[in-house]
Amino acid sequence: MKVVRLAAQFIVIAALFAGVAALSDWPSYGQIPRDTGVVMLTFVHGADRKGECRRLTPEEIAKLPPNMRRVQDCPRGRRAIYVELDVDGRPVYQASLPPTGIAGDGPSKVYQRFVLPAGKHDVAVRMRDTARAEGFDHERSERVELKPDQMLVVDYRPESGSFVFR
Numbered sequence: 001m002k003v004v005r006l007a008a009q010f011i012v013i014a015a016l017f018a019g020v021a022a023l024s025d026w027p028s029y030g031q032i033p034r035d036t037g038v039v040m041l042t043f044v045h046g047a048d049r050k051g052e053c054r055r056l057t058p059e060e061i062a063k064l065p066p067n068m069r070r071v072q073d074c075p076r077g078r079r080a081i082y083v084e085l086d087v088d089g090r091p092v093y094q095a096s097l098p099p100t101g102i103a104g105d106g107p108s109k110v111y112q113r114f115v116l117p118a119g120k121h122d123v124a125v126r127m128r129d130t131a132r133a134e135g136f137d138h139e140r141s142e143r144v145e146l147k148p149d150q151m152l153v154v155d156y157r158p159e160s161g162s163f164v165f166r
Helices: 002-023 058-063
Strands: 036-045 081-087 090-097 108-117 119-128 138-146 151-157 162-165
Touching: 036 081, 036 119, 081 108, 090 108, 119 151, 119 162, 138 151, 138 162
Parallel strands: 036 151
Antiparallel strands: 036 108, 081 090, 081 119, 119 138, 151 162
């Protein structure tokens, strides 16, 4: 009787183990369809301030509390940035990104992903971060080859003032 009970326990445990092992690899799941890749547009950038700093008069400085006295008054708010991304000559993303923060003085942020078929694509990205109404301050276009399951990141580097594709 003891032998039968041990054999039954072994069979049940083996069946559970086999079920867990089968379900660990089935059904297969992929985040993106087969033979596609991802272009990720992601960066954080602070645009110019909305207004210019102005020099305070001696009377205005005298009215301020001693611990708050300063020579210039600079507005905190930043401008929104405008970003466009084209793939193969077609616009896939256009947005005006407001600054973050309670006072609107933080950087603007973008995080967008685009699933594209694998192969060669012409990718162009443009950004306006100043007061100009037309045109762009920063641009880059490049022909890239997207392999299946590859992620191409489009980033902006403020220290060099240019976009990076990696």
